[in-house]
Amino acid sequence: MAVTLNDYAGLQPAWCPGCGNFGILSALKMALVDLGIPPHKLLVVSGIGQAGKLPHYMKCNTFNSLHGRPVPVAVGAKIANRELVVIAVGGDGDGYGEGGNHWIHSMRRNHDITYMVHNNQVYALTRGQASPTSGAGFVSKTTPEGAPAPINPLALAVASNTSFIARGFAGDVEHLAGLIKLAVSHKGFSFLDILQPCVTFNHVNTYEWFKKRVYKLDADKNYDPSNKLAAFEKAQEWDERIPLGIIYRKQRPTYEDSILALADLPLVKQSIEPARVEKMMADFL
Amino acid sequence: MDFNIMVAGEAGQGVQTIGIILARAFARLGCHVFADQDYESRIRGGHNFFRIRIKDSQALAISEPLDILVALNRESLSMHCNELTKTGIAISDEFRDPDLSRQYKIIPMPLSGLAEEKAGDKRTFNSVAAGAAMGLVGFNFDLLSAVIKDYFTQELAENNIKAARAGYEYVQQQTMTNIKSDLSTVIKSSRLLINGNDAVAMGALAAGCKFLAAYPMTPSTPIIEFMAAYEADFNTVVFQPEDEIAAVHMAIGASYAGVRAMTVTSGGGFSLMTEGLGLSGMTETPLVIVLGQRAGPAIGLPTRTEQGDLQFAIHASHGEFPRAIFAPSTAENAFWLTIKAFNTAEKYQVPVILLTDHYLATSYFTVDKFDTSAIFIDRGLPLNEEEMGKLSEYKRHRITGSGISPRAFPGLSQALVVTDSDEHNEEGHLIEDAETRVRMTDKRLKKTSALRKDIAFPLIYGPKSANITLVGWGSTFGPLYEASTFLRKQGVNINLLHFTEIWPFPTRGVSSLLINSDKIFIIENNATGQFSNLFISKTGLKVHSTILKYDGRPFTSDYIIKELSREQL
Numbered sequence: 001m002a003v004t005l006n007d008y009a010g011l012q013p014a015w016c017p018g019c020g021n022f023g024i025l026s027a028l029k030m031a032l033v034d035l036g037i038p039p040h041k042l043l044v045v046s047g048i049g050q051a052g053k054l055p056h057y058m059k060c061n062t063f064n065s066l067h068g069r070p071v072p073v074a075v076g077a078k079i080a081n082r083e084l085v086v087i088a089v090g091g092d093g094d095g096y097g098e099g100g101n102h103w104i105h106s107m108r109r110n111h112d113i114t115y116m117v118h119n120n121q122v123y124a125l126t127r128g129q130a131s132p133t134s135g136a137g138f139v140s141k142t143t144p145e146g147a148p149a150p151i152n153p154l155a156l157a158v159a160s161n162t163s164f165i166a167r168g169f170a171g172d173v174e175h176l177a178g179l180i181k182l183a184v185s186h187k188g189f190s191f192l193d194i195l196q197p198c199v200t201f202n203h204v205n206t207y208e209w210f211k212k213r214v215y216k217l218d219a220d221k222n223y224d225p226s227n228k229l230a231a232f233e234k235a236q237e238w239d240e241r242i243p244l245g246i247i248y249r250k251q252r253p254t255y256e257d258s259i260l261a262l263a264d265l266p267l268v269k270q271s272i273e274p275a276r277v278e279k280m281m282a283d284f285l
Numbered sequence: 286m287d288f289n290i291m292v293a294g295e296a297g298q299g300v301q302t303i304g305i306i307l308a309r310a311f312a313r314l315g316c317h318v319f320a321d322q323d324y325e326s327r328i329r330g331g332h333n334f335f336r337i338r339i340k341d342s343q344a345l346a347i348s349e350p351l352d353i354l355v356a357l358n359r360e361s362l363s364m365h366c367n368e369l370t371k372t373g374i375a376i377s378d379e380f381r382d383p384d385l386s387r388q389y390k391i392i393p394m395p396l397s398g399l400a401e402e403k404a405g406d407k408r409t410f411n412s413v414a415a416g417a418a419m420g421l422v423g424f425n426f427d428l429l430s431a432v433i434k435d436y437f438t439q440e441l442a443e444n445n446i447k448a449a450r451a452g453y454e455y456v457q458q459q460t461m462t463n464i465k466s467d468l469s470t471v472i473k474s475s476r477l478l479i480n481g482n483d484a485v486a487m488g489a490l491a492a493g494c495k496f497l498a499a500y501p502m503t504p505s506t507p508i509i510e511f512m513a514a515y516e517a518d519f520n521t522v523v524f525q526p527e528d529e530i531a532a533v534h535m536a537i538g539a540s541y542a543g544v545r546a547m548t549v550t551s552g553g554g555f556s557l558m559t560e561g562l563g564l565s566g567m568t569e570t571p572l573v574i575v576l577g578q579r580a581g582p583a584i585g586l587p588t589r590t591e592q593g594d595l596q597f598a599i600h601a602s603h604g605e606f607p608r609a610i611f612a613p614s615t616a617e618n619a620f621w622l623t624i625k626a627f628n629t630a631e632k633y634q635v636p637v638i639l640l641t642d643h644y645l646a647t648s649y650f651t652v653d654k655f656d657t658s659a660i661f662i663d664r665g666l667p668l669n670e671e672e673m674g675k676l677s678e679y680k681r682h683r684i685t686g687s688g689i690s691p692r693a694f695p696g697l698s699q700a701l702v703v704t705d706s707d708e709h710n711e712e713g714h715l716i717e718d719a720e721t722r723v724r725m726t727d728k729r730l731k732k733t734s735a736l737r738k739d740i741a742f743p744l745i746y747g748p749k750s751a752n753i754t755l756v757g758w759g760s761t762f763g764p765l766y767e768a769s770t771f772l773r774k775q776g777v778n779i780n781l782l783h784f785t786e787i788w789p790f791p792t793r794g795v796s797s798l799l800i801n802s803d804k805i806f807i808i809e810n811n812a813t814g815q816f817s818n819l820f821i822s823k824t825g826l827k828v829h830s831t832i833l834k835y836d837g838r839p840f841t842s843d844y845i846i847k848e849l850s851r852e853q854l
Contacts, residue, residue, distance in 0.1 A: 011714060040699050045538070048706070056705075056714050061695035063541055064705040064715065065534065066564055072531040076538025076546065077695070079496060079522055084542065084696040102534075105527035261495075261520040268543035268694060270520055272493030274624075274660035280487065280515060281654050284477040285313060 003036050005029055010058040020170035020196030021050055024118055025057055027173045028087075031180035037085050045074040047090030047099065049125045051118035051196075054089050068098025075111045081268045082112075082256055085184060092119040096132040096151055107162040107189050112254045114183045114190040117153065118170075120198035121205050128201035135204060153193050154235035154247050158228060163188035165231065165248040169214050170196040171207050175244065182246065188254045195242070210242065217245035225249045286316075286341040286467040289348060290418060293334035293365055294357025296327050299411035302436075303355065304335030305478075305649070306415055310424065310432040311339045312478040312651045315471045319344035319763065320649040321839065326503070326587040332360060341471055344651070345615065345763030349843045352464050353421055355414045362391070374464060376417045376456070378410075392417070392459055399451040409448035416452030422466035426453055477652050481645035481760070484616040484652075485549075485575055486511035488623025490519045491660055494573070495544035498524045498535035503587050504646040505549040505577040529554035533561030533574070541570045541704065543667075543694030545627050549575035552594050553584065559601045562636050566606030568704040569682065569690065569729065571630035571637075571665075573623075578642040580837040589837030590643035592759060592810040595819070598638045599788055605726070607633065607733040609740070610788035612640040612759030616650040618785055624660060632665040633736045634689060640787070642810070644839040645760035666691045673698035680711040684724065688731030737789040745798050747773060747780030753854055754802040756828075757809065758784040758816050760839070765808060767842035768849070777854050784816075790823045804829040806852075808845060811835055 008029045015021045032042065044055035048067035055062040061084070065073045074088040095103050095117045103115070122140070123129040130140045130147035137146035157165045164186040168176035176194065183190035195214070197207045217223050217234070224230055231248035256262050290307060294300045301322060308320045317340045325331035336347050349368060354375040356362035362377045366389045369375060375391045379398075385391060394417060400410040412433065419429050426449075433449055434442045479487070486508045489497070499509045513523040526532050532548045539546040550558065555576045565572040578594045580586035598610050609629050613619035619641065626637040668691050673679065679700035683690040690711075693700040703713030708725060710716050747769055757765045762783050769781040782798060784791075799805065805828050807817040812835040817828055832848045834840055 040701060041696055043542070043695050053715070055703075059701065061701050062703040062705070062713065063538070063568070064707060065537075066560055066706050069530070069534045069561075069564075072526065072534035073538035073541070075531075076496065076498065076535035076540075077542040078538075079524070079535070080539040080542035080544040080546070081694070081696050101527050102531050105531070259522055260517055261522050264520075267495040267520070267522065267539075268697065270495065272545070272662050274491045274493070274662065275657045276519055277487055277491045277655065278657055280490070280518065281477055284479050284483065285475050 003033050003038050005033050007039055008032060008058045008060065011056050013057045014053065015050060016200050018199040019050070020120060020198065021054065021118060023170035023173045023176065024116070024194055024196060025054055027168070027176035028180055029058060030173070030177040031184060034177070034181055035184060041083070042085045042087070043074070043077055045070045045077065045086065045088045047094035049091035049094050049123070051089055051091040052094065068094050069102070070094070071099055071102040071106050071115060074113050075106055078111060078113050079256065079262070079267065081266045082262055083266050086113040087184065088113060088115045090117060092117060092121060092133045093123045093131045096153055104156065104160050107157055107160040107191060109255045110163050110188045110252060112187055112189070112256050114192065116180070116192045116194060118196045119153070119193050120196040120202055122198050122202040124198050124201050138204065152235060155232060157191045158232045158235055158248055162191050162248065163250055163252050164190035164246070166192050166246045167244050168192060168194045169210060169244055170194060171210060172244070175216065179245070186249070188252065213240065213242040214244050215241055217243045217247070286339070286470060287348070288339055288352040288464065288466060289350065290337045290339070290353040290355065291334055291351050291365060291368070292355040292357070293332070293361035295330050296325065296333055297329040298357045300333045300335050300357065303411050303415045304337060306432055306436055307418060308337050308649055309436070309478050310419065310429050311337070312476050313432060314425070314428060314468065315473040315476070316340065316651070317342060317344040317476070318478060318649065318651045319346060321347055321644065322647050323838070324588050332364065334361070334365070346767045346842050348767070349841055353418050355418050357411060357414060372464070374421060376414055376421070392456060394452070394455055396452070399455060400448050403451035404444040404448040406444045406448070409445050412445040412448035413452035416449030417456045419449070420453040420456035421464050422468060424468060426450065475654065477654060478649055479616050479652060480647055480649045481613065481616050481619050481641055482507040482647070483511060484619035485623050485639065485641065487655070488620040489547055489627070490515060490521065491655070491657065492624040492627040493545050493662060494521060494547050494627065496522050496524070496536065496539040496546040497548070498526055498532040498546070499549045500526060500529045500532050500554055502551045502554045504579060504643040505551055505575055507646070508549045508575060529557040530561065533558040533572070534564070537561060537565055537568070537570050537572055540572055541568070541695070541702070543697065545631070547573040547575065549577065551577050551579050552581045552597070555594065555597070555601070562608070563602035563604055563606065564706050565636040566602065566608065566729070567604070567706050569634040570704070571634055573626045573630050573637050573639065575639045575641060577646045578640065580835070586837040588643065590810060590839050591835060591837065592642055592761070593812070593815070593835070595640065595787070595815040598640055606729055607635050607736055608788065609633070609635060609637045609736060610640055611637065611786050612784070613645060614759060614762030614783060614785050617652040619645065620655055622785060628661070628663040629736070629739060632663050632739070633732045634665065634692065635732065635736065640759060642760050665689070668693050668700070670698045673700045676700065681713045682709060682711045682725065682728070684711055684728050687735050688728045689735070733789055740786045740789055740791050742791050742794045743782050743784040743798070745780055745782055749780070749798070750801050751778045751780035752801055752803045753777060753779040754782050754799055754805050755779065756782045756805055756807045756820065758787060761808060761810060764840040764842045764845055768845035771842060771846060772849065772854070779854070790819060792823045795824045796826060799826060806830050806832060806849070808832040808840065810840065
């Protein structure tokens with residue numbers, strides 16, 4: 001039976017009208033329907049923040065975890081059942097702040113999951129404080145003298161040898177859906193930084209601000225996304241022009257591929273056999 | 286038969302290697318063995334020792350006087366000679382000390398010289414010493430040689446056997462009296478020699494733990510290494526993540542997806558894991574955490590023991606949710622309690638903390654082979670695909686009479702498994718309303734009453750009519766058992782009440798066990814009497830006195846007897 005958008009219909013979102021999250025949710029559902037992934041084969045693990053509520057607004061296996069922790073929960077679930085399609089979602093504070101260590105190391109290990117960061121450059125759920133990606137000088141109640149310089153998530157991803165790195169824009173749903181399809185289909189860690197205007201708390205990086213700057217890399221025939229140095233250079237572009245699309249993509253063995261115990265049946269389908277310790281006990285005689 | 290050997294030297298001299306080889310050789314002969322170790326947090330130098338007690342009946346703790354001291358350096362000789370019994374003998378390299386030689390029986394022998402001469406490798410000097418110790422007790426050399434062969438790689442084994450033979454023959458040529466060891470009376474049987482960590486790892490594998498995520502930390506690191514070594518035999522994934530926060534969340538993710546999962550750590554790592562403990566409680570995801578206590582706070586004494594994390598384990602994480610805490614007493618008990626930890630975690634869908642400590646983790650016990658037919662796997666309420674098909678809609682957190690909701694695993698059926706760290710409804714979706722909050726909190730807490738029934742009562746050792754009772758928990762069992770047995774033989778009307786399943790506290794039943802006790806002494810390895818406070822608050826019983834030890838060293842029966850001698854028993 002073909003998967004339809006209706007299969008993914010969830011609860012009514014509690015986001016602000018005009019929130020970039022709506023575009024991301026639509027793009028994700030479109031991508032999953034196009035890929036023909038039924039909801040029961042999908043696990044979405046989310047963090048805390050407005051982005052963390054996303055799986056409640058669709059219909060699938062859902063683990064809404066803690067702030068900063070969707071990636072390790074997703075990795076554990078993927079190791080337990082390789083047959084699940086696993087997507088982790090969270091915001092920029094969640095992924096680049098609280099969960100920064102998990103993010104970097106999971107990219108380096110190349111777990112076969114997709115990680116979508118809804119990057120609105122602000123803490124929205126806690127009402128408007130600066131985030132790790134807020135622009136330098138961003139004034140908020142906790143940073144009255146302006147935020148310090150932001151991190152560069154794409155450059156960090158390139159440095160971590162991430163096997164799939166892309167940037168999407170919540171204001172271009174169709175293009176974003178295309179990127180999500182590629183990310184989910186990619187074997188290995190797919191990192192997707194999604195520019196998400198926050199209509200309530202970020203009055204700098206608005207839809208208009210982005211629309212003036214974003215351009216699509218796919219149109220550039222000269223850009224080679226398998227060139228790491230070029231990707232690092234591309235990752236530096238921000239203030240004047242902001243590239244969308246695949247920044248870097250290079251297949252390499254996944255963590256799950258390198259583990260003998262995962263070669264055969266998924267762990268969750270393996271039986272428990274206590275008698276196997278008999279053989280082991282002989283080593284302690 | 287009951288005698289003690291100590292191997293002492295500096296880190297890097299192979300103190301532990303010789304210790305394990307000697308202990309294993311005695312175990313293979315059929316002796317009962319107990320061994321503990323004392324080492325510093327360093328790779329080279331310092332002072333380490335490994336003590337082995339050899340008996341023809343159950344050995345559960347060290348007794349302090351030494352029959353044989355193997356001193357690999359001068360410092361070890363001068364530090365431990367005074368622990369020798371009147372007939373005790375020390376083996377050392379040729380560092381002559383006229384003062385010590387006058388007072389004690391010392392065999393100075395060219396350990397390095399013999400190693401070089403007979404084995405062609407100076408580094409085997411410790412095997413020369415091991416051979417010498419075995420020569421003193423008249424141990425069958427072929428059996429020792431077989432143990433050495435199994436311990437080392439083939440390449441190293443040959444030289445180490447030659448070295449051991451050199452030491453063995455050297456002491457036999459000495460005129461000094463041999464140690465009376467009565468090894469001929471030992472009844473042959475096959476016993477495993479395992480430490481607490483080995484037992485936990487074995488228990489976890491036997492229980493079907495399919496995923497271990499853990500960040501190295503003393504004293505729990507060997508559990509990770511052990512399970513990694515058996516990964517292929519058990520189709521288990523052992524994973525070393527970036528930190529303990531990741532470790533606990535990965536284990537939770539794997540458990541949610543349907544496999545038995547565990548993490549192991551010490552107090553510092555557990556501090557980082559506390560938010561994950563709450564996540565397990567809130568999402569009702571089974572989780573087993575091994576908390577190997579060491580002397581804290583902060584880094585504390587990294588290679589020393591303490592029972593200082595009990596109250597922390599009981600209260601860790603914000604909010605209210607049920608949990609279970611087990612504190613194994615011996616290696617054998619650790620094996621079975623680890624299996625019970627997995628069963629309990631899945632049956633009640635709660636986090637279970639296995640509270641070991643450095644002493645239990647690194648101490649060796651001889652145990653009879655575990656009867657694998659007695660291992661019971663209880664996965665609680667997982668639904669199979671057929672059962673899932675019959676449901677019109679699956680609710681992960683369905684409210685039931687017991688509070689326990691049937692579990693489905695994502696991807697294995699059409700059922701969608703939804704859970705949330707936010708307060709949620711039966712479907713697993715986040716909510717804000719007061720009524721649902723109360724219903725879901727009650728649902729989770731309700732599981733405690735059934736869980737409590739699964740907690741075993743503490744055991745009484747000795748006559749129920751005793752008017753003096755020693756109370757302990759976890760790893761102090763061996764020294765307490767030996768101390769109480771000794772005192773009873775001296776005519777003291779004493780028994781021991783020992784707890785291994787601590788939380789939910791088995792309140793009912795304790796008072797009736799202690800109906801005749803006029804004086805209750807609580808003995809524990811911490812400074813503030815954490816268990817004592819718990820015991821008093823839960824039972825309402827009066828504790829006469831506590832014996833607390835927080836110098837980072839374990840209790841011995843000699844120490845407990847000495848402390849009790851100050852009291853009028």
